[in-house]
Amino acid sequence: MIQLRNSAGGMKRKLTLTDQPIDESAFLRQRCMSANMGAAAYFLGAVRGTEDGAVINAIEYEAFEKMVVHQFDLLFAEIERRWPVESVRLTHRLGVVKVNEVSLLVEVIAPHRAEAFAACQWLIDEMKRVIPIWKKPLAA
Amino acid sequence: MIQLRNSAGGMKRKLTLTDQPIDESAFLRQRCMSANMGAAAYFLGAVRGTEDGAVINAIEYEAFEKMVVHQFDLLFAEIERRWPVESVRLTHRLGVVKVNEVSLLVEVIAPHRAEAFAACQWLIDEMKRVIPIWKKPLAA
Amino acid sequence: MQITIQFFSYLKELTGCAQISETLAAGATLGALHDRLLAQFPRLAPMRKSTLLAVGVDYQARDYVLQDGDEVSLFPPVQGG
């Protein structure tokens, strides 16, 4: 498991890459939200039972981990530049993830709803453009 | 506490209006997500320490409850018409809610990310337009 | 005919009451009732345009024709969340 934290002064960031099942309630318990923050936008991605119309059993996620970490760092820095976000946390599971299991959790905390949603959606869109992780469906 | 559920055939819906603190982990434990669903968009709203620049201690939420329930029903029906959403849950706290406490939790489960985010944001936007709930800041 | 009127949020503070009852002639519209209430409670006048009007649990326009026993609600713009 790779964990990357950074909260020196600016926006809090936490990236976790793990080949173990994601503990969503632990993720939530670790949330830290100050009194000036009014909004948390979350996203949870789970492995669906079909991929391109075919029934599957699981997805195997492969990552170029060193580059994943660096590219997320660039994305987090861009979020800090664009929005008044207090905290970004992202956990991505790697390896074999069975149908219905969680592959991704993202949380963005900001003063207001609009910026929390905007940053959360932007982060996921950019992740799907630049973060070197690949999916391989495993047939049922 | 008012709870409204409806899952006869179509989209699952659950509305909760409560004057007790919102138990976020219980809310999450009650999630039900089928194997065809890949995305859950959440939103959490909390009371901020300032309102219009003034430091506050809490917000008192007043509701016309009977109309709140009916108007949410209309919004849920519209979501079902517009997006392939499996489930919508919304919990709104009423009465006095202290700074940093949760006032709103929304969850939308859908096959894919785009529709989960779209429906979740649309629901909150519409809520702020038509649901008869009002805020009264209580000074610190 | 007899109509019940409820005030919510700060409209309630401006009128000094949560609920009143009015007797109206048959065929009276929601808009006519609103105008009468503005005359009766001049402090509501500045909010005239932003005030939302509902009958029962549905929003209605000013030309809505009231019926005996209707429950009318007046309130300011909503602010949930």
Added chain:
Amino acid sequence: MQITIQFFSYLKELTGCAQISETLAAGATLGALHDRLLAQFPRLAPMRKSTLLAVGVDYQARDYVLQDGDEVSLFPPVQGG
């Protein structure tokens, strides 16, 4: 100069190897290396335009001038989430 090349995802299956090493003349560009790999592994050719190129942990354009010891990575469009 000596360059290491890694393949990811199905590019690795198409080449049959995860990593190779190439000796290039000084001043060679990333694009020139890519062309050489396409000649060496013809099964990569159909993916030529969609293949992403990185040096170290950063994306680079085809005109990037390689340096001795660079680690180059080739991979298909990413699909996290």
